[in-house]
Amino acid sequence: MKRKSLFTVAFLLTGYLLFTACNDQQSGAAQHAQNAETATEQPETHGSEIKPEEVTLTTPLNQEWVSNGKAIYDMKCQSCHKLTDERLVGPGWKGVTRRREPHWIMNMITNVDMMLEKDPEAQKLLEQCLVRMPNQNIAKEDARQILEFMRSNDGVK
Numbered sequence: 001m002k003r004k005s006l007f008t009v010a011f012l013l014t015g016y017l018l019f020t021a022c023n024d025q026q027s028g029a030a031q032h033a034q035n036a037e038t039a040t041e042q043p044e045t046h047g048s049e050i051k052p053e054e055v056t057l058t059t060p061l062n063q064e065w066v067s068n069g070k071a072i073y074d075m076k077c078q079s080c081h082k083l084t085d086e087r088l089v090g091p092g093w094k095g096v097t098r099r100r101e102p103h104w105i106m107n108m109i110t111n112v113d114m115m116l117e118k119d120p121e122a123q124k125l126l127e128q129c130l131v132r133m134p135n136q137n138i139a140k141e142d143a144r145q146i147l148e149f150m151r152s153n154d155g156v157k
Helices: 002-024 028-040 063-077 102-110 112-118 120-129 140-153
Strands: none
Touching: 063 140, 102 112, 102 140, 112 120
């Protein structure tokens, strides 16, 4: 019994020392992992299906939405998607607004589970990328701003 107690104390002490040593000089990767952990603590929300008539595109672009969409991309999307046509984890975003309908893009952002269940194109993307897109808990309004940023990325003025 003493041996088991000594092992437990040694294990806990080692863990504590490693934890404090790592936290004193937390790397970018550790900070990213901590941010991801915080993000997963939020309850997962799923959007309702967005219909084509619910998305109105404007020209010129709403520059405030483009800026907000870029900020969301930087925070939630860039780790898996590049702004070029190069695939990272998920497909690159270059030309996406020319290939896909606006409501399709917004549905993929806000309710990926629904899309993977019933949309053949989303299912093909999953087969190609081999990684299921996680639910990022993005509201419909934020998805619209991401769409505006995607349009800007594709050269719409």
